Amino acid sequence: MMQSTMQDFPLNVSMIFRHGRALHGASEIVTFEGDDSRHATFADVAERVERLAVGLRGLGIEPGDRVGTFMWNTQEHLEAYFAVPMQGAVLHTLNIRLFPEQLAYIVNHGGDRVVIVDDVLAPMLARVAAELDTVECYVVVGDVDVTALEEAARDSAEFVRYDDLLAAADPAAFDFPEVDEWAAAAMCYTSGTTGNPKGVVYSHRSTFMHTIGIQTGSGVPYTWNDRLLPIVPMFHANAWGAPYAAWMAGADLLMPGRFLQAEPLAKFIANERPTTTCAVPTIWADLLRYSEDHEVDFSSLQRIMCGGAAVPRALMEAFQERFGIRMLQAWGMTETSPVAAVSLPPRGVALGTTEEMDWRSLTGRPLPGVELRIVDDDGTVLPWDGQAVGEIQCRGSWITGSYYGDPAPEKFDDGWLRTGDIASVTPNGYVKISDRSKDVIKSGGEWISSVELEGHLMAHPDVVEAAVIAVPDARWDERPLACVVRRTDAGASASDLREFLGTHVAKWQLPERWTFITEVPKTSVGKFDKKVLRAQYADGELVVEEL
Ligand code: AMP
Secondary structure: OOOOOOOOOOHHHHHHHHHHHHHHOOOOOEEEEEOOEEEHHHHHHHHHHHHHHHHHOOOOOOOOEEEEEOOOOOOOHHHHHEEEHHHHEEEEEEOOOHHHHHHHHHHHHEEEOOOEEHHHHHHHHHHHOOOOOOOEEEEEEEEOOOOHHHOOOOOOOOEEEEEHHHHHHHHOOOOOOOOOOOOOEEEEEEOOOOOOOEEEEEHHHHHHHHHHHOOOOOOOOOOOOOEEOOOOOOEEEEHHHHHHHHHHHOOOOEEOOOOHHHHHHHHHHHOOOOOOEEEHHHHHHHHHHHHHHOOOOOOOEEEEEEEOOOOOOOHHHHHHHHHOEEEEEEEHHHHHEEEEEEOOOOOOOOOOOOHEEEEEHHOOEEEOEEEEEEEEOOOOOOOOOOOOEHHHHHHEOOOOOEOOOOHHHHHHHEEEEEEEEEEOOOOOOOOOEEEOOOOOOOEEEEEEEEHHHHHOOOOOOEEEEEEEEEEEEEEOEEEEEEEEEEEOOOOOHHHHHHHHHHHOOOOOOOEEEEEEEOOOOOOOOOOOHHHHHHHHHHHOOOOEOOO
C-alpha cells in the first residue's frame, strides 16, 4: 500500500483542550449554586486544569491510573474531564445514583486510586467507603464538613481539599505528555439493569472522533454563540459529549450542579439564558408541567436535545407549540460514547411543519462515522424498508468493541455491537426504535411496541406519564399492561384511555389490563424503570383493572 504524506498526529483530549483555550479563552463556565451562579472563563479553567493535573501527579497518579469522580455537573467536574485524561490517566465518572453494592463494585472493578467527590455528596459515598478497596485518596470539592466519609473510609485513605490541592500546585510545573490516541481516556459503566454493570472504556481517539461527530451538520453542532446547559449528568455517558463539544466550539457551559428539579432549573434557565440544552424526556416533562402553573422564561432556548429514552411526540409538540422551541431526538448508549443518531429532518422539509415533526419524532439518522444495521433473531441482516424490524447493531470509531475485563462475546456479532434495541429503518436511514428487546410485548406471535403505546397515551391531556409492560397471558403468552399516572384521579378512566388509544393503534394491540399509579419508577439516570413495574406486578402490588 502506498503511504500517505500526512502527519502522524494523535487525536486526543489535549487537542480539544488546546483548541478551546487558544481560541475561546473568554467563553465561560457558569455553575449554579441555587441562588447565584459562579462564573469562570475558559482561560481561568484552563489554568486550573493544569493545577489539578500537577496536584493529581503529586498524589501519585501515573498514566493509566483511574481517577473516579463522584460529582454533579460543575466547573470542577469539567476540570477533571481535562486534567485526568490529559496526563494519561483515566477518568472514571461514577453514577451517584447507583445502588450501594453496584457503586462499590464499579469503583473496585475500575480500580480507582483517587476519587474526587463533591462535599455535598460525601454522605452518599460514606455508605460504601468501607468497601472501596482501591481508593487511596479522596479529593473533596467544597468546604462542607465530610466527617462521615472520613470515618467510613479505610484508615489508610488520605483526604485533601480540592482548592488546597490546586492552590499548592504550580501550573507551569506540568508538561502534558502527548498521549497516544489509542490510550484510555475515560470509562463509564452501563446502568446495569441485570447483573453487574459493565465497563466501557473510551480512548482519546474515540472521544475526539465523537466530539467531531457531534459537531457535524448531521449532529447537534454547537457554536461560540451558544450557551449550552447540559442537564444530563456528567456521569451519564459523558453528558452526551456536551462538555468536550462545547469546549471545542467555544460555547458557554451552564452547569446546573445539584439543582435538577423543575423549579431551580427554570430559574437557572431564566437567569443564565441558555440557547440549547440536553436531558432525558422526564426532565422536560417535569419542566412542562411546572410551566403550567408557574411563570417561566424559556425565551432564550432555540434547540433542545432530548434522548436516552424514546421521546414522546406529544412532548415535542408541546415545546414547539407553547414555546416555539425545537426539540430534537438523539439515540445512543454508554457503549456508543453515546451519540449515534440524531433526528434532523431530511432535505427539503420545511422547519416547524407537521411533516418535519413526523421525521423528528423518529429516533434519528446515524452520524457520519457510525454504521448501523438491523438483524433478525436468526442473524439475517434486514432491509431498510421502513417495515422490517430487528435488533440494531452498530460499529464505528466511537462504538465499544468489548467491555472492561469482560469480553462479553454475546454482546457482539462479527465486529458489530448488539444494542438490544429493536427498530425498523426507513430507506433514507431513519431509525425507528419500537422497544428494548426485553420490553417488547410478544402477543400471540406478533410484537406490540410498548414505546408506541406509551407515546400515544402520553398525548392524552389527562395523562402525566405512562409505561406499558408485558405481562403473562394464558392465551396470548403476553399482553400489555398499561401503567398510567393521571393528573387527577377524576381524570380519564381505563375505558376512555383505551378508546383514545384505539384511534391510533390496531385493536388487537389495545391493552385490556390497566393500572393507575402515582409515579412511574425511574432508573439512576431518570428513565422509566420497567423492571420495577414488572416486579411490582409479579408481587401483586399493582391494582389491575381488566376491561
Ligand atoms: P444508557 O447506556 O443508559 O444511556 O442506555 C442506552 C439505552 O437507552 C439505549 O440502548 C436505548 O434503549 C435507550 N435510548 C437512548 N436513546 C433513545 C431514544 N432516542 N429512543 C429510544 N430509546 C433510547
